[in-house]
Amino acid sequence: MISFRERIVLYALLTSLTSFSIDALLPGLRQIGMDVQPSPPLSTQHIISLFIFGMAFGELFLGPLSDAMGRKKALVLGLCVYAVGTVTAMLAGSLEMVILGRFLQGVGVAGPKIATRAMIRDQFDGDAMARIMSFMFTLFILVPMLAPTLAQGLIAIAGWRSIFVAYLVIAGILGLWLVVRQQETLPAPKRIPFRPRLLLLNSKRILSKRSVVLLIMATGIVFGAQLLYLSTAADLFFDAYGIKETFPFYFAVLATGIGLASFVNAKLVQRFGMDAMARSAFVGLASTGFLMLVTSMLWSSQLPLFAMMAFVFVAFFTIGVLFGNLNAMAMRSLGQVAGLGASLIASGSSLVATLFAISIGSFYDGTAINLSAGFFLAGVSSLALAELAARSDISPVEAIR
Secondary structure (H helix, E strand, O other): OOOHHHHHHHHHHHHHHHHHHHHOOHHHHHHHHHHHOOOOOOOOHHHHHHHHHHHHHHHHHHHHHHHHHOHHHHHHHHHHHHHHHHHHHHOOOOHHHHHHHHHHHHHHHHHHHHHHHHHHHHHOOHHHHHHHHHHHHHHHOHHHHHHHHHHHHHHHHHOOHHHHHHHHHHHHHHHHHHHHHOOOOOOHHHOOOOOHHHHHHHHHHHHOOHHHHHHHHHHHHHHHHHHHHHHHHHHHHHHHHOOOOOHHHHHHHHHHHHHHHHHHHHHHHHHHOHHHHHHHHHHHHHHHHHHHHHHHHHOOOOOOHHHHHHHHHHHHHHHHHHHHHHHHHHHOOOHHHHHHHHHHHHHHHHHHHHHHHHHHHOOOOOOOHHHHHHHHHHHHHHHHHHHHHHOOOOOOOOOOO
16 A cells, blocks of 8 residues: 555655646746747747646546546546647647647646546545645645756756656656556546536536635636746846846745745644635735835836845745645535546636736736736735635535436
């Protein structure tokens, strides 16, 4: 039997494939742009944002499949689609083909993302589930700390396409580890057949829960604030501060904010509860965004580097607290339909995040103004949505079989 610690490490690494697929490519965006010559309306920002858009589609299908065929098979299927997308992008001769490959990667990476959440929901509940997710995010944070640095080394040696070779190798190792060591967490008697009518009926039941819909929107907006940073970070550091080669170092420092928050949340969530922890983090994110925006304006939009680092670090800390809690809050009433529920939550939040990041990111002007505004808007709007959700019905959803 796989041990508790090995499970957490495996789940964290499978989940971190999403982060690695984003963060490792950031140092190579400028090189990709020079190599494949993007033409409007496409830009290298879309290499990140449309990867998330692909996830929104993959999550719609792989979640229900995990309820029907089991978590392991759905996860392996996702890894296979991810491999196809990786090869497509690796061999691409134009930005359009890179983006197509990234879209397919996004579709495929939804398998590990959704199936691991459903596995956790199969085995844990409530604040315990939030604690497990926070432990996962503590390990998960090593990816944004290390991925850009390792990727920059690979790019210097073999170019940006070598990053996609690394994606293939890592996906293969994780898939083999899962197949050999992890037992299925959804027994056959509890599976829900993949039938369009059942899928629609159960989806309707889930989405009729006002609390779930509101939390999907709140989760998407918070994720959108992070995606906004990821889409513009390489350009922001270069345009505003002339930082290029040392970008991975600054990126890693900021990423520790999420890791620290996840560790703190894992220690405190069972004492104070996930609702109280999330509420404090919402207020913190809105306050940080507001202060960052005011400070930027006082410095004529040229926010000093030390101030930008401090504000983004605090914003990432609040986002780290929210990641472990918002998913657990949205999932707590979806026990019998955990796979489909995780699918709808992840797909809906990914779609909201993509729209949020693209809309706010379109105002990027070489300064931190739009990032400040994004943090502020994300904190205020997600707090309002979560408060409305807290006043709604959270009774369990009964699956139709």
